[in-house]
Amino acid sequence: MIRRPSIPRPEDFTGPAHSAPVAARLGLWLGVAFGLCFLTGLLSHAIQHPPGWFGWPSRPVNLYRITQGVHVLSGIAAIPLLLAKLWSVYPRLFARPPLRRPGRLVGHGLERVSILVLVCAAFFELVTGVFNVAQAYPWRFFFPAAHHAVGWLAAGALLVHVGVKLPLIRTALATRIGRDPVPGRRAFLRTAAGSTGVAVLGAAGVTVPWLRHVSALSWRSATGPQGVPVNRTASAAGIAVPADWRLEVVWAGGRRGFELADLAVLPQRTGRLPIACVEGWSATADWTGVPVADLLAAAGAPTDRPVRVGSLEEAGLYSRSVLPALHVADPLTLLALRVNGEVLHPDHGFPCRIIAPSRPGVLQTKWVTRLEVLD
Structure with a gap:
C-alpha cells in the first residue's frame, strides 16, 4: 500500500534559521535596506521627472552621487538579506489556515496576500535593478516607469505585512538570541550579515573611489575615453x-x-x-x-x-x-x-x-x- 506523503508542518522544521527571533532580525535589516533603496529611488525619479513642487539643490556637488550610490548599494545589500529571510520563514508557508476561527482567517489571508505581493515585487525590483546596473534589458517595458511603479507596490505590501505581524515582531525582537536554547542561530545571522557585507564591498567601488581597488564588481569606474x-x-x-x-x-x-x-x-x-x-x-x-x-x-x-x-x-x-x-x-x-x-x-x-x-x-x-x- 502506497502511503501519501504528509504535508509538513512548521514545527517539523527545527533548523537554527527557522525561528521567529532570527526572522524578525533579518526582517529588520531587510526593512532598512528596502527603506533606503525606496527613498533614494523616489529622489532619483523626482530629479529626472520633477513635479512642480519639487526642487533639488546644486550643492554639495556630490549629493546625487551619494544618494544614487546609496540606492544601488542598498539594493545590492537587500539581495542576500532577502534570500536569508525567505529561507528563515519558508516553513510558515505550510501553516494551515485557521478555518474554525473566521476572525483569524481574515488576518491569515491578508498576510498571505501581502507576502505574495511583497516577494514578487521585491524580486522584480532587485532582479531588474541588477540588469539595469549591467545595462542589459531583456524585456520590452520601459524600465524607469515599471521600476518606480513596482517600488510603490513593494512598499505598500511591506507596510501591510509589518502591520499584520507587528505583535509577533515585537515579541521576537525582544528575545535575546544569545539565550536561545537552540544553537546555530547567531551563526546564521552572522553568515547573513557577512554575505551582505561582502556583496556591498564587492560593488561599492562603483561610487566610492577609494574602494575601487578592492571591489571586484566596480564596473565602469575608470574606463572610457x-x-x-x-x-x-x-x-x-x-x-x-x-x-x-x-x-x-x-x-x-x-x-x-x-x-x-x-x-x-x-x-x-x-x-x-x-x-x-x-x-x-x-x-x-x-x-x-x-x-x-x-x-x-x-x-x-x-x-x-x-x-x-x-x-x-x-x-x-x-x-x-x-x-x-x-x-x-x-x-x-x-x-x-x-x-x-x-x-x-x-x-x-x-x-x-x-x-x-x-x-x-x-x-x-x-x-x-x-x-x-x-x-
Missing part, C-alpha cells in the same frame, strides 16, 4: 557634427548664435565635478567650459529662468533636458568644452556638453546645439 566612462557613444547616437555647427541661444524676444571659436574666447572656468549615472557608477573629472549663466548673459538672455537644452541627437529619451533655474545660476554649471585638460572626445559630447553639479548623468546632455530660456 579621457578616463571617464561612457554610456552612449557618438556612434550609437548617430552623431555627425556639421562643419557649420553653431550653438543657438534662444529666449523670448531674441536669439544669438555662437561658433566654437566664440565659445573658446569667452571666460572659462574649471570645476572638479562628478558624472553620477543612474546605474550607480560615478567618476570625477576636471571639466572646463563657460558657466551657463555667463553664456546667457553674454548673449543678452535672462539668467534667472530654467533652460531647455537641445542636442544634435535627434532621437532618444534623454536627447533633451531642462536645467532648473537654481542650477542655471550656479557658476559650476558649465557648457563644457574640455575634460581633464583635453578637448572633449566625441563620446563625451564634442563640441560641447552640459556638466552641472548634483545632477544625474542622463541629464548632463551631450552634443549640445541649442539653449532655450523658458518663461
Whole structure:
C-alpha cells in the first residue's frame, strides 16, 4: 500500500534559521535596506521627472552621487538579506489556515496576500535593478516607469505585512538570541550579515573611489575615453557634427548664435565635478567650459529662468533636458568644452556638453546645439 506523503508542518522544521527571533532580525535589516533603496529611488525619479513642487539643490556637488550610490548599494545589500529571510520563514508557508476561527482567517489571508505581493515585487525590483546596473534589458517595458511603479507596490505590501505581524515582531525582537536554547542561530545571522557585507564591498567601488581597488564588481569606474566612462557613444547616437555647427541661444524676444571659436574666447572656468549615472557608477573629472549663466548673459538672455537644452541627437529619451533655474545660476554649471585638460572626445559630447553639479548623468546632455530660456 502506497502511503501519501504528509504535508509538513512548521514545527517539523527545527533548523537554527527557522525561528521567529532570527526572522524578525533579518526582517529588520531587510526593512532598512528596502527603506533606503525606496527613498533614494523616489529622489532619483523626482530629479529626472520633477513635479512642480519639487526642487533639488546644486550643492554639495556630490549629493546625487551619494544618494544614487546609496540606492544601488542598498539594493545590492537587500539581495542576500532577502534570500536569508525567505529561507528563515519558508516553513510558515505550510501553516494551515485557521478555518474554525473566521476572525483569524481574515488576518491569515491578508498576510498571505501581502507576502505574495511583497516577494514578487521585491524580486522584480532587485532582479531588474541588477540588469539595469549591467545595462542589459531583456524585456520590452520601459524600465524607469515599471521600476518606480513596482517600488510603490513593494512598499505598500511591506507596510501591510509589518502591520499584520507587528505583535509577533515585537515579541521576537525582544528575545535575546544569545539565550536561545537552540544553537546555530547567531551563526546564521552572522553568515547573513557577512554575505551582505561582502556583496556591498564587492560593488561599492562603483561610487566610492577609494574602494575601487578592492571591489571586484566596480564596473565602469575608470574606463572610457579621457578616463571617464561612457554610456552612449557618438556612434550609437548617430552623431555627425556639421562643419557649420553653431550653438543657438534662444529666449523670448531674441536669439544669438555662437561658433566654437566664440565659445573658446569667452571666460572659462574649471570645476572638479562628478558624472553620477543612474546605474550607480560615478567618476570625477576636471571639466572646463563657460558657466551657463555667463553664456546667457553674454548673449543678452535672462539668467534667472530654467533652460531647455537641445542636442544634435535627434532621437532618444534623454536627447533633451531642462536645467532648473537654481542650477542655471550656479557658476559650476558649465557648457563644457574640455575634460581633464583635453578637448572633449566625441563620446563625451564634442563640441560641447552640459556638466552641472548634483545632477544625474542622463541629464548632463551631450552634443549640445541649442539653449532655450523658458518663461
